[in-house]
Each structure stands twice: as structure tokens, then as C-alpha cells.
Amino acid sequence: MISFINATCSFRKNAGVKNLNFSIDDGEFVFLTGPSGAGKSTLLRLIYMDLFPEKGKVLIRDYDSNKIKDRQIPFLRRKVGMIFQDFQLLKDRNVYQNVAISLYASHYKIREIKSRVYDILNQVGLGHRVHHKPMELSGGEQQRVAIARALVKEPIVLLADEPTGNLDPRVSIELMNLLHKINKKGTAVIIATHNYSLIKRVPGARLIQMNEGEIASIT
Numbered sequence: 001m002i003s004f005i006n007a008t009c010s011f012r013k014n015a016g017v018k019n020l021n022f023s024i025d026d027g028e029f030v031f032l033t034g035p036s037g038a039g040k041s042t043l044l045r046l047i048y049m050d051l052f053p054e055k056g057k058v059l060i061r062d063y064d065s066n067k068i069k070d071r072q073i074p075f076l077r078r079k080v081g082m083i084f085q086d087f088q089l090l091k092d093r094n095v096y097q098n099v100a101i102s103l104y105a106s107h108y109k110i111r112e113i114k115s116r117v118y119d120i121l122n123q124v125g126l127g128h129r130v131h132h133k134p135m136e137l138s139g140g141e142q143q144r145v146a147i148a149r150a151l152v153k154e155p156i157v158l159l160a161d162e163p164t165g166n167l168d169p170r171v172s173i174e175l176m177n178l179l180h181k182i183n184k185k186g187t188a189v190i191i192a193t194h195n196y197s198l199i200k201r202v203p204g205a206r207l208i209q210m211n212e213g214e215i216a217s218i219t
């Protein structure tokens with residue numbers, strides 16, 4: 001297997017992590033766990049290159065955290081999809097527009113954008129909500145819009161920070177099934193969560209346990 005994420009880095013102060021050393025292979029399903037404040041969100045931000053290490057580096061395919069230029073960040077983020085805990089949907093735009101926005105800055109023609117957006121919305125089970133605004137959707141549906149927006153770029157990895165935080169248990173299970181299905185099609189998935197019952201639902205997933213800004217164990 002080829003690792004597409006390789007990180008060996010450290011911070012002296014003022015960050016959510018201290019020393020990190022890990023790699024992640026193509027197509028893996030990884031759970032990131034640990035108590036509140038352990039550094040899970042910070043680790044995801046390093047992969048999204050929203051945060052940079054003080055020493056060492058994070059490599060995502062050919063992108064090197066020490067060398068990447070500001071103008072290259074959007075290209076990296078086509079490869080790295082992030083689902084934020086608060087979804088960050090645009091309230092005044094409908095479901096279609098919230099997903100299509102990921103593609104507007106790219107070279108795609110309108111017709112191709114349309115077919116990709118409809119395809120992904122059907123995959124996440126939102127084909128019947130295309131014209132709804134976020135306020136007219138349930139929490140679980142809003143989250144699926146956020147997933148569709150990340151996936152429409154066909155990233156190599158999908159990062160999710162506490163994706164089941166505000167969802168009821170049944171919707172959480174549906175969400176895990178969806179992420180599992182996405183993973184089986186080849187997209188790597190990294191989920192930061194406190195919820196150990198979810199971890200048991202994905203056989204073969206790797207577990208990275210964090211504690212006090214460091215990786216306590218990797219399976």
C-alpha cells in the first residue's frame with residue numbers, strides 16, 4: 001500500500017498537538033479518538049493545511065507543508081475533503097448551490113457541474129431535496145449536504161470532525177453506513193470521534209488514539 005499522508009512534526013507551544021508521527025494509506029478507514037483536548041481537531045487541521053507545524057513536515061501526496069504556496073492550498077483541498085462540525089452551509093443558497101459551489105472555481109463546464117452535483121446528491125440520498133434551503137432540512141440532512149459538498153470534488157480523503165455529534169443514534173448509524181460505502185469506492189476516510197460505539201461498526205478500521213497532544217497508540 002502507498003501512504004498518501006506522511007507526517008513527522010512537532011510544536012513547541014501554542015498548538016493543540018506536540019509530536020506527531022503517522023502515515024495513512026490509500027483507501028484506509030481511520031478513527032481518531034481520545035479525550036477532549038487530546039488534539040484530534042488539530043491533527044485534522046494539519047492534514048487540511050489549515051495549520052502548519054513548527055518543526056518537521058506533513059506530506060499529502062506531493063504537497064509538502066514546508067513548501068506549499070498559498071495559491072496551491074485550493075488545489076490541495078480538492079484532494080482533501082473536510083466536513084466541519086458545524087457544516088458551514090450557506091443559508092441563503094439551496095442544496096444544489098451549496099454543493100455546486102465546490103466546483104465553480106474549477107474548470108468544469110456548467111453541464112458537467114450539474115451532472116456531478118445530481119449524482120452525488122443521489123448517492124447521499126438527497127435527490128429529493130435539491131431545491132431546499134439548509135433551514136428547511138433536518139440536522140442529518142444538512143450533514144449529508146456537507147458530505148456531498150466535500151465529495152463532489154472526488155477527494156482522495158474525506159476528513160470528518162465529530163460527524164455524529166448532534167445526530168440521534170439512528171441517523172448516526174445511517175451516516176456511518178454512508179461513510180463506509182464511500183470508503184468502499186476508494187476514498188480514504190478519517191473520522192475524529194468520542195463515540196466508541198461507532199468504531200465497532202466498521203470492521204477493519206484503524207484506530208489512532210490520542211492523548212495530550214500526542215499519539216498514544218496506533219492499531
Ligand SMILES: Nc1ncnc2c1ncn2[C@@H]1O[C@H](COP(=O)(O)OP(=O)(O)OP(=O)(O)O)[C@@H](O)[C@H]1O
Pocket residue numbers: 013014015016017034035036037038039040041042043
Ligand atoms: N492554536 C492553539 N493555541 C493554543 N492551544 C490550542 C490551539 N488549538 C488548540 N489548542 C489546545 O490544544 C488542545 C487540543 O485541541 P483540539 O481542538 O485539537 O482537541 P480535540 O481532541 O479535538 O478535542 P475535542 O474532543 O474537545 O474536540 C486543547 O487543549 C486546545 O485548547
Ligand SMILES: [Mg+2]
Pocket residue numbers: 040041042161
Ligand atoms: Mg475537536
